[in-house]
Amino acid sequence: MTEMATRDVAGPAGSRNASRAASPKGGAAPAAGRRRRGRGRGPNTSAWWALFFLAPTGIGLGVFYIWPVIQTFYYSFTSWGPFGGHTFTGLANYRSLLHDPALSSAFLNTLWYCLLGLLGIPVSLVLAQVLGRRGRKGVSVYRTLMFLPVITMPAAVAIVWRWLYNGDYGLVDELLSKVGIKGPYWISDPHTALIAVAIVGIWSTVGYNMVVLMAGIQGIPRTYYEAAELDGAGPVRQFLSVTLPLLTPSIFFVMVYSVIGSLQTFDLIYVLIGPTNAALPQSQSVIYLFYQDSFINNNRGYGAAMAFVLMLVVIAVTGLQFRLQKRWVHYG
Amino acid sequence: MRAHKIAALTASLALTASVAACSSSGSSSSDGGQVTLNYAIWDQTQESAMQKIIAAFEKQNPDIKVDIQLTPYADYFTKLQTAASGGSAPDVFWMNGPNFQLYAANGQLMPLSSLGVKTADYPSSMVSLYTYGNTLYGIPKDFDTVGLWYNKALFDAAGVAYPTANWTWADFQAAAAKLTDKAKGVYGVGATLEGQEDYYDTIFQAGGQVISADGKSSGYDSPASISGIQFWTNLIAKGDSPSLAQMNDTATIDMFESGKLAMYWGGSWDAVAFAGNANTKSNVDVTVLPEGVKRATVIHGLANVVYAKTAHPQQAEKFEQFLGSQQAADIEADTGTVIPAYNGTQQTWVKAYPQYDLQSFLDELPYAVPYPISKDTAAWNALEATDLTKAWDLSESAAAAAAQLSSGMNQALAKEGS
Structure with a gap:
């Protein structure tokens, strides 16, 4: 308007x-x-000025993002000594990737993180719908509270959740015991560790998704709702037939963003689970394994190969999402 | 228009300058004749002692300033190795046994032969730990042994006599069973999944070994070593220790300090933390470890080392020398944090906390076994964590986990070469 x-x-x-x-x-x-x-003084000067103003970002992007990607690709064909220095080993790293049982289970775990992470989207949608209305009392307080986890450091988030999840003294099990359920050792039990990590992951991204979806909802022209109301549609019908279809571009964005985020889960696992945890094999992600191999075991070349394969997976999954979106995303 | 241009230019210059500023924060800096050294340590409880030593050093050397870099142990060596790979490790830093040979063999440490260190001033086991290829690379800072810490109040409540220097494994196991009171959430002992304080000690007490004397093969497959592991897994299976999941959620030392564990196998370095905690200040005491097939404890110690590529070798050596002096050892002993390695200063440490029988840690010296290491200790330490986890959570027998660990460790040792 x-x-x-x-x-x-x-x-x-x-x-x-x-x-x-x-x-x-x-x-x-x-x-x-x-x-x-x-x-102005002609198009040439303007192009130079454009380059000049793009330079800080462009150089930063080149030095800190693009050049490391090229380097990583090269290093994935090398083997490293404990304090640097590397020798070219051809495809050896990629060959051992194929025979690494830890890697295949880490990929499976990562897939679970992606799927569970998607459950956060309906939650964010409901929150966006409820907190998106203007004029409700205290609505900005709740919006702030929901957004707070997004701007909190993941390590701090994980430490607090470690306390909450504690099987003997944690608040989560304490609350469960009030309704007669004996809660598990959430982060130490191989059956629950992955779910426990995923819950924290959802909790810390719901605020971001909510803001994106809220902006999407507010961008839907009022006239559609007026028309729907004239046709006798109630709030639920309006949500399903007007809001949801016209929100699909925002939902699609949130989905792509959430999947890429889940594919890169690391810090939560590092702090919540830790290395001498019986649940580690059932909850470690590809990036955790990458960290373990490149920085603890000092297999930098192998780690580079792993990172490169993960990058290809991210590109493939995102590409697939872009193909599939044609079937369900409506650009009003 | 002109004003806009100037503003834009200034802004982009400021950006460039801040990027340049980022890259110049190297390992050390000097201005106006004063040199700043970086000193990396990992133990927060020792930070104030180190601060006092630095203050004394700076007083004697006004042109040298020393900054402490404190990194928690879990990340210390990951960070150090990454920094060393990039040529920017701290000038002087703490080193431990498991990592020493890796750094010494790869030329990361400065040889100290020119410093004229009197090796007779330190325990010979510590000097040999930090000697590689007949060259001394580190001056011993402290040493530690493991003792049996116990909570007197819980022993009194259960009517069990306090542990003595004559205890055997059987005495220990019987007491652990009697002290366990699950209704109150109290356990006899915490079977921590930790080598130095727990299963290395019992493996040695059972007559087994972790690594062969020549450092070329694993000792985990021997029946004696397996019984050293079973010592702990049996306690978990019987319920006299919390489960691995419980100990993962709450660290055993925290359980001991909050009165949920009657006994805790801990190092001499724990004295300072226990003395600083109201719950354990006068409630706990310590004695020697119980006797298995024979008596044993792990002895280990840290050393201060100098980075081979430091920008200020002379100043770093000066600081290194001071850290190895009797004056530094006395400061350390007074604070009671760790047993100083400098011979003759150990009694000061024993007297730092008279409420604890700290002499026990020194009484163990005659039968103390050096901490097991090889050139790439970290490689098989990682295997210990993964394989023994399966024995500790009772999903596999101690023998099966040990067999798996032994074959993995032999492969890792074969990779080390000579």
């Missing part, structure tokens, strides 16, 4: 933008470009 208003007021500017959009590649028409920028 407000967006429309400003565009209407800035009428001339709006039409100038429209003329720009009409030329196929933005600045391809130099005459139009010069006229548009008015005070």
